[in-house]
Amino acid sequence: MAAAGSSARRHGESGRVHHLIQHATDAHRVDELLTDPGFLVHADPATLTPALDHAIDPNARLAAATYRASADRHATRTTRQRRDILAIDAARYGVPRLSESISAVPPPPWWRPRWATGSQVNTALRATLTGHTAAVTAVACTTLDGRPIAVTGGVGVGGDSTVRIWDLTTGTPIGNPLTAHRGGVTAVACTTLDGRPIAVTGGVGGRVRIWDLSGRGRSTAWICRGAARRLQWARER
CATH class of the missing domain: 2.40.10 (Thrombin, subunit H)
Incomplete structure (x- = not known):
């Protein structure tokens, strides 16, 4: 799984990314996917979100928390927009290295977050349910x-x-x-x-x-x- 990011792009295009995540879950190797910025950006949110609960390593758990912070937006955004949102949320959690590595996922971004307030993020957040219009x-x-x-x-x-x-x-x-x-x-x-x-x-x-x-x-x-x-x-x- 060394090239998980590129695997996500290939499997995502062929509709098989779910199997990649499921195999990683069964093999207790979800951490490897979650710590790959390319995979976070390109993976299908509907199949990746349930796997976030299987994060074990501290870095993988922090990446999972970063993904959850705006999980309700990922499915309706383009890959470029999702990358930028993830980079901002990593900055909100005070993890500049993760933010920079996410911003580095191609194509080249027009801008990169330097800092962001973390007053409204918490690792206890599991999901945001959206659907009500009021x-x-x-x-x-x-x-x-x-x-x-x-x-x-x-x-x-x-x-x-x-x-x-x-x-x-x-x-x-x-x-x-x-x-x-x-x-x-x-x-x-x-x-x-x-x-x-x-x-x-x-x-x-x-x-x-x-x-x-x-x-x-x-x-x-x-x-x-x-x-x-x-x-x-x-x-x-």
Whole structure:
């Protein structure tokens, strides 16, 4: 894997970069890929992001943290733009050597970051979930098919009144947004019902809805007076 960066370009063009990352994961050699600036720049974000959790070496873990800092932007940027974003984030983490090595990945950049504030970065960040078009006002977590998920609700100017389900391992959405609330979602709680995972959501329109997360379908709705701003599930004794 000495030429991982060039391998990423070849495999990326042929749609096989996923296999390169998977082989490195199985062989416990992900560190070699993450410490290769060319690979960070050219690898497909959708296949690279899940492998970041397998970083062991301190330098590889720092590279993984750098990649996560703007992971929600990498998939929608060109290779040149992704390189520049990664170089800035490395500077934000106070790692000038990594920043310079990323900037050196061809083609030659028009500029290079010299320094950047690190006040808004933290190695504890695992993922940034993007999809809501307005404020996120409610979040709850549970498991679906054995995988940890988050259920989020949106509200605000722009009409985002959706409920969204996220795979916390990959940081990607599961299925399409759930729509039924009018005026926004203000509360979310998760539990199981008859052995099936469900989400209970409350909205500005005075309705509480129950969603079957397995089938991503609404099962029923309750009508409240005013907005439902807080929900909590209680076990029947």
